[in-house]
Amino acid sequence: MKKYKLITYGCQMNSHDSERIAGILDSLGYLSTDENTDADIIVFNTCCVRKNADERLYGNLGHLKKLKQINPDLIIAVGGCLAQKDKEKIQQAVSYVDLVFGPQSINLLPDLLENARENKICATAKLGNNWKYNDSIKRKSTFQAWIPIITGCNNYCSYCIVPFVRGQEKSRPKEEIITEAESLAKNGVLEVTLLGQNVNSYGQDLYSKPLFAELLKELDEKSGLKRIRFLTSHPKDLSDSVIKVIGQSDKICEHIHLPLQSGSSRVLRKMNRHYTKEKYLELISNIKKEIPSATITTDIMVGFPGETQADFEDTLDVVEKVRFSQAYTFIYSPRPKTKAYKLKEIDKAAKQKRFKELVALTDLSALKTNQDLEGCTLEVLVEGLSKKDKTLLTSRTRGNHLVHFCGGKSLIGKLVKVKINKAHNWYLTGERL
Numbered sequence: 001m002k003k004y005k006l007i008t009y010g011c012q013m014n015s016h017d018s019e020r021i022a023g024i025l026d027s028l029g030y031l032s033t034d035e036n037t038d039a040d041i042i043v044f045n046t047c048c049v050r051k052n053a054d055e056r057l058y059g060n061l062g063h064l065k066k067l068k069q070i071n072p073d074l075i076i077a078v079g080g081c082l083a084q085k086d087k088e089k090i091q092q093a094v095s096y097v098d099l100v101f102g103p104q105s106i107n108l109l110p111d112l113l114e115n116a117r118e119n120k121i122c123a124t125a126k127l128g129n130n131w132k133y134n135d136s137i138k139r140k141s142t143f144q145a146w147i148p149i150i151t152g153c154n155n156y157c158s159y160c161i162v163p164f165v166r167g168q169e170k171s172r173p174k175e176e177i178i179t180e181a182e183s184l185a186k187n188g189v190l191e192v193t194l195l196g197q198n199v200n201s202y203g204q205d206l207y208s209k210p211l212f213a214e215l216l217k218e219l220d221e222k223s224g225l226k227r228i229r230f231l232t233s234h235p236k237d238l239s240d241s242v243i244k245v246i247g248q249s250d251k252i253c254e255h256i257h258l259p260l261q262s263g264s265s266r267v268l269r270k271m272n273r274h275y276t277k278e279k280y281l282e283l284i285s286n287i288k289k290e291i292p293s294a295t296i297t298t299d300i301m302v303g304f305p306g307e308t309q310a311d312f313e314d315t316l317d318v319v320e321k322v323r324f325s326q327a328y329t330f331i332y333s334p335r336p337k338t339k340a341y342k343l344k345e346i347d348k349a350a351k352q353k354r355f356k357e358l359v360a361l362t363d364l365s366a367l368k369t370n371q372d373l374e375g376c377t378l379e380v381l382v383e384g385l386s387k388k389d390k391t392l393l394t395s396r397t398r399g400n401h402l403v404h405f406c407g408g409k410s411l412i413g414k415l416v417k418v419k420i421n422k423a424h425n426w427y428l429t430g431e432r433l
Contacts, residue, residue, distance in 0.1 A: 004030045005039040010047025012231055013195050014080060016146040017103055018045045023136035024109050036067055041075040046082035048161055050333035057082055061094050068096040075116050084165040103166055107132045133172060143190045143413040149177050150196035158272045158339035162197055171206045174215055178222060185224035191381055194230040200237035213241040220249045228252045235283055236274040247290040254291050255400040259299035263315035267304055277314055284322050295325040295399035302358055303332040303351035305343035312354050319361050325369040327362035331355050363425045370423035377419050382411045402427040
């Protein structure tokens with residue numbers, strides 16, 4: 001039996017794309033393996049949001065050169081966003097790569113593999129609205145699932161390469177999404193996460209108006225699921241109607257990931273984000289008014305070209321006012337094709353100093369929000385064994401807090417009540433009631 005190894009980098013959408021890739025390979029008769037030497041096909045599903053992702057791929061490809069010499073029949077495939085960005089470069093720089101395909105060409109994988117076996121380098125189709133969702137999905141979990149509702153992005157933030165590699169926004173029909181959710185629920189799935197680069201734009205391309213609030217409401221009422229999550233929202237598009245639906249829902253989790261990027265209105269304007277510091281804080285206030293138990297997580301960048309110390313202090317001010325329960329922090333990474341790519345970068349030492357200061361503040365913010373939960377009893381979905389301590393189970397609250405507690409493997413995939421005993425920066429510990 002032929003085997004494949006699949007390596008995934010990047011976001012949740014990439015992780016789900018890998019489930020689709022695995023499903024296709026399984027349907028073609030391949031088995032999964034963790035060993036390079038056992039594989040007949042090695043697939044990298046890549047990310048290119050930051051430069052280190054590029055370097056990681058090329059480094060790993062270099063390690064396969066000797067294996068390809070030993071086994072010339074080995075198919076090495078590079079998929080995902082970096083493949084879309086660098087398809088010609090990959091073919092020229094790494095001659096032993098057999099197949100290059102972008103995220104919109106996953107459904108073409110059977111034909112592309114067949115061509116690769118004939119010793120051809122197979123580039124993807126041109127980027128466009130040719131995204132087609134395939135039914136062959138090998139989900140990693142039996143009780144949690146991702147459902148992509150929209151792909152691509154029309155926002156063109158000045159630092160972001162996503163529109164250039166995933167294309168313009170393209171929504172799936174609402175009925176198709178609801179049918180998939182209902183089917184998952186009937187097959188034992190308790191929780192789904194709706195995916196999109198900007199879920200709040202859902203439906204605009206299909207129905208000439210955004211229908212995300214309507215989709216959430218129908219899923220809440222019809223799907224039969226216990227929990228519904230979504231990623232990611234753009235602050236300029238998160239509407240009052242969506243916030244109200246979440247506040248009135250029984251199934252939609254009270255967690256909103258709302259990327260800030262910067263707390264400086266001046267920098268936000270240069271980033272082409274279409275909101276100000278004041279508008280962001282007003283949105284947070286509205287969320288907390290309509291959903292008192294809401295947890296807010298975010299993405300924050302330091303070191304955008306032209307960022308001053310005053311701009312950075314505006315970012316710190318927002319962090320202190322919002323009290324994010326978690327923040328994904330990173331240093332600006334120039335990406336080709338973006339408007340910010342040719343802008344002069346600020347001093348590296350200043351970026352590192354600001355990054356360190358930001359991390360310290362977001363860690364403190366996360367700890368404080370977690371401490372508010374000490375003594376509370378919360379419902380958690382048990383996801384599996386803790387990666388660091390196999391005597392503990394790891395679980396997640398509706399607000400997306402990670403909770404570790406003692407319990408048997410039989411609890412995995414179940415909703416249970418846990419009393420929170422101790423707060424830490426990025427997780428909670430407790431005991432089952």
